[in-house]
Amino acid sequence: MTKEPEELRDLLQLQVSRLGYGHYLVLYWCAQGEGMSVKYNITNCFDDLKHCGVTRTKQTAVGVIETLHVLGYVDVKDERNRKNIYITRWGAKALQQLVLSNRYETKESLYLKEIQS
Amino acid sequence: MMAIGIGGAGGKIAAKLDSQATLVNVSETEMGKVNGGGRRILAPVHAANGQFRGSRKNPSIGEDAYRTIRREMKELIRGNMVFSSTGGGTGNGITTGILKDIAAVDEIAVPDKTFFSLVLPYDKLESAEFVENSINFLSGPLATAIDSGNTGNIVLFSNRLKFTEKIAEDRYNQMMVDSLKVFLSIPDKNDSMRLLDGHIDHEDFALYISKSFFNHFSHFNYDPSVSFEEQLEEHSNPLLLPPEAAIEALFLLEVPEGGDPTIFYDILEYFASKKVSPIYSVVENPALRTPFITVSQLYSRKPLELVDDFTRINETHVQAKVEKSIEQHVVLPKLEVNLDEEAKRAGKEKGVGEDVLATLKRLGKL
Numbered sequence: 001m002t003k004e005p006e007e008l009r010d011l012l013q014l015q016v017s018r019l020g021y022g023h024y025l026v027l028y029w030c031a032q033g034e035g036m037s038v039k040y041n042i043t044n045c046f047d048d049l050k051h052c053g054v055t056r057t058k059q060t061a062v063g064v065i066e067t068l069h070v071l072g073y074v075d076v077k078d079e080r081n082r083k084n085i086y087i088t089r090w091g092a093k094a095l096q097q098l099v100l101s102n103r104y105e106t107k108e109s110l111y112l113k114e115i116q117s
Numbered sequence: 118m119m120a121i122g123i124g125g126a127g128g129k130i131a132a133k134l135d136s137q138a139t140l141v142n143v144s145e146t147e148m149g150k151v152n153g154g155g156r157r158i159l160a161p162v163h164a165a166n167g168q169f170r171g172s173r174k175n176p177s178i179g180e181d182a183y184r185t186i187r188r189e190m191k192e193l194i195r196g197n198m199v200f201s202s203t204g205g206g207t208g209n210g211i212t213t214g215i216l217k218d219i220a221a222v223d224e225i226a227v228p229d230k231t232f233f234s235l236v237l238p239y240d241k242l243e244s245a246e247f248v249e250n251s252i253n254f255l256s257g258p259l260a261t262a263i264d265s266g267n268t269g270n271i272v273l274f275s276n277r278l279k280f281t282e283k284i285a286e287d288r289y290n291q292m293m294v295d296s297l298k299v300f301l302s303i304p305d306k307n308d309s310m311r312l313l314d315g316h317i318d319h320e321d322f323a324l325y326i327s328k329s330f331f332n333h334f335s336h337f338n339y340d341p342s343v344s345f346e347e348q349l350e351e352h353s354n355p356l357l358l359p360p361e362a363a364i365e366a367l368f369l370l371e372v373p374e375g376g377d378p379t380i381f382y383d384i385l386e387y388f389a390s391k392k393v394s395p396i397y398s399v400v401e402n403p404a405l406r407t408p409f410i411t412v413s414q415l416y417s418r419k420p421l422e423l424v425d426d427f428t429r430i431n432e433t434h435v436q437a438k439v440e441k442s443i444e445q446h447v448v449l450p451k452l453e454v455n456l457d458e459e460a461k462r463a464g465k466e467k468g469v470g471e472d473v474l475a476t477l478k479r480l481g482k483l
Binding site for chain 2: 010011014017028031032034035044063086087089092093095098099101103
């Protein structure tokens with residue numbers, strides 16, 4: 001194996017180890033939303049994080065998404081006056097590691113649950 | 118060689134041995150409990166509700182923390198000494214990560230091998246969790262790393278004497294460090310004292326400590342009129358786990374000024390009877406009144422043999438706990454459990470995370 005992919009794997013591991021609970025939930029809900037072909041936006045994300053008790057302020061929710069965006073784990077697209085969030089392939093890899101490590105407890109997105117029902 | 122102290126226990130010992138020791142821990146709080154040392158490396162690990170302030174005796178938390186400093190540690194441990202306890206979460210977990218990485222490499226050059234000093238809990242008086250963590254450590258990552266031949270010597274300190282003799286922690290740590298210093302000073306003594314026979318230079322010593330075996334060293338005043346075998350048995354190092362049959366050995370005999378330099382032949386004969394050819398040297402130490410010997414034996418032990426004593430004690434712990442529960446005559450309420458429902462519930466709970474991975478695969482993102 002060449003050195004570069006190993007270094008990239010280490011970088012991904014380092015990044016993932018620094019992700020907090022809020023980051024995990026947002027990645028999880030984005031993936032779940034995409035699986036249901038539902039657009040998941042920043043406002044939904046703030047409502048869900050607030051409902052789970054992760055944060056009470058929109059600034060923090062935006063901060064969580066901003067971090068994921070900077071890391072390349074999500075894309076944020078302006079669509080019809082909404083900022084919709086899409087998980088990237090790197091985000092999927094990060095989420096996979098978090099899921100397999102069982103580090104965080106998964107909580108439901110109220111928004112996605114309502115749509116499903 | 119630089120000392121690297123991992124976790125609370127490892128940090129305290131390393132800082133006593135080397136004022137420039139590098140200390141590694143998972144939180145500022147834990148790190149603050151260790152005095153002295155030089156550089157400090159924080160390996161943070163996050164929980165659902167913030168950063169962990171310790172490893173809760175849980176090695177998997179320590180191993181997660183290791184991932185955040187892995188690259189740095191891989192460089193740092195080269196040719197150096199690692200100190201860690203096997204009972205707690207931080208030392209055990211981070212050292213597990215180190216050992217796994219060492220075992221995964223094809224070959225490590227002699228100067229780059231790492232010397233490990235591990236502190237094992239005293240199984241009779243320390244928590245069952247410590248004992249269980251140690252069993253998993255000895256039979257898992259440590260065994261694999263030794264099998265790979267990529268570690269240096271491994272010194273197994275035991276907390277037994279600390280508990281049986283009721284010794285304060287700080288003093289006990291000092292005793293371990295003092296004993297280790299006697300062993301590590303062998304090449305320097307060869308440099309600074311008049312050589313009477315044989316020679317152990319820094320290169321010989323470096324090669325010896327780079328071998329992937331357990332190292333039991335002891336030091337005592339040597340009486341040439343008494344059989345060496347008896348003296349060796351009597352002066353087994355009480356701070357270490359007892360040794361098995363030696364595969365290789367090394368000794369330094371210091372004799373007083375004008376002392377008989379030939380008394381070492383009896384020691385060579387003893388080792389020859391055990392089919393071991395030791396590396397040795399005899400020096401003159403004017404500060405001594407009686408001969409003094411520092412002897413090290415390298416031995417191998419199958420992991421299961423090594424944990425055998427622990428396991429027996431661990432089983433006793435469990436039995437005692439069960440007996441205690443029975444004595445308390447606790448009446449357990451009868452639970453109506455529908456196994457099918459429970460299985461479905463458990464399956465659903467476990468499957469939640471994996472469902473989303475299946476979704477990502479379907480979307481072509483994984």
